[in-house]
Amino acid sequence: xxxxxxxxxVSWRCSGDFAAxxxxxxxxxxxxxxxxxxxxxxxxxxxxxxxxxxxxDPEEAFVAAISSCHMLWFxxxxxxxxxxxESYTDRADGTMxxxxxxxxxxxxxxxxxxxxxSGDVLPDADRLDAxxxxxxxxxxxxxxxxxxxxxxxRPARLAQVAQDDRQGA
Numbered sequence: 177x178x179x180x181x182x183x184x185x186v187s188w189r190c191s192g193d194f195a196a197x198x199x200x201x202x203x204x205x206x207x208x209x210x211x212x213x214x215x216x217x218x219x220x221x222x223x224x225x226x227x228x229x230x231x232x233d234p235e236e237a238f239v240a241a242i243s244s245c246h247m248l249w250f251x252x253x254x255x256x257x258x259x260x261x262e263s264y265t266d267r268a269d270g271t272m273x274x275x276x277x278x279x280x281x282x283x284x285x286x287x288x289x290x291x292x293x294s295g296d297v298l299p300d301a302d303r304l305d306a307x308x309x310x311x312x313x314x315x316x317x318x319x320x321x322x323x324x325x326x327x328x329x330r331p332a333r334l335a336q337v338a339q340d341d342r343q344g345a
Contacts, residue, residue, distance in 0.1 A: 260297070
């Protein structure tokens with residue numbers, strides 16, 4: 177595979193008193209497709225009002241990137257395996273911890289994918305685990321980081337069963 181270049185433009189302008197450390201950490205991420213996303217330091221790292229709670233912080237983006245990459249590989253692998261995916265959701269989280277004096281890192285990321293399949297085929301637990309394992313192995317982002325990444329997949333369901341569950345049947 178040839179090299180690929182990915183670009184994100186990050187821009188910030190001082191608002192507040194920089195010297196007094198009371199400036200806003202709010203900034204923007206702009207991507208080649210034309211979307212701009214409000215970003216900020218995490219309020220758990222830089223207390224409000226100097227961070228922006230409604231913005232995406234780098235730690236959230238890191239977890240989302242791992243989850244999204246895993247999902248995209250899973251969908252492709254499931255399709256290749258003859259399965260039909262109706263929906264895929266993941267409530268992923270990352271844990272930041274001290275790794276040395278004065279040094280923090282996201283050390284653990286847990287993905288909790290829940291996959292609903294359409295059609296007649298519901299993969300058994302072993303087949304589902306194998307697909308998640310292959311997706312993890314193929315994920316470019318997971319291959320780029322040292323954080324522990326665990327997949328805590330929810331049991332697979334067929335779409336009709338999921339619809340019945342929502343309707344209280």
